[in-house]
Amino acid sequence: MAALSVDELVGRDEWDHVIVTQRRPFVVYKFAATLDGRIAAQDGTSQWITSAESRAEVHLLRAGCDATVVGSGTQQADNPNLAVRGNDDPRLDLSIVDDPERQPLRVVIDSNAKTPRDANVCNDAAPTLIVVAEDADSAHLDGVVDVLRVERAGRGLDLRAVLAGLLERGVRAVFLEGGPTLAGSFIAQGLVDRVVNYVAPALLGSGKSGLEDAGIRSMSDILRLELVHVARSGSDVRLVSRPVR
Structure with missing residues (x-):
């Protein structure tokens, strides 16, 4: 597998331009889908749509960004770990990233603080930030x-x-992994700078x-999106594009 690194995905000068002009981190939105655009079956199952090669590559992309972001819906449905080298892929050679031992910040955007204290993102595999509304009761997360x-x-x-809060914490690049509602909100507000789409040769209907x-x-x-990269990833196709603004 010819793995894609973040440096190949986007030049650091583009990160700097977004940070300086918009005062926010650069946002990369990743999703994996079937040919007919489905990310989960009707019964909610989603493991695994894409190949092991694609799933391993996603960890390299995570490792190259400063934070991995998901919404509360994804947390509740999948209970993901979000740390690099998750249990769904082989041990990876992370020598292409600046610091192979550094774990990106795990971020859950959770308006009503529904993330339980024993969720996988609350373990000690990586640092975690839960983003909640000002009036949400998050007492159960204190000290966790x-x-x-x-x-x-x-x-x-x-x-x-x-995003401003993440930038204040030193986050310069965000890896947005879902779900579809949160991604829609980011796109609606013009906050996505790259889209990475892994397309599996499969149909759900x-x-x-x-x-x-x-x-x-x-x-x-x-x-409209401009395609900047197209390649194979295992049995899948990887499409990288950027919004035409």
């Missing part, structure tokens, strides 16, 4: 993980405030879509 409070906005939290409500209501509002 760090908590960031931000204002509510629309259907969730103020994502620009979330029903089940969860890879993206939900991104604020696009007609073809005149469609978000």
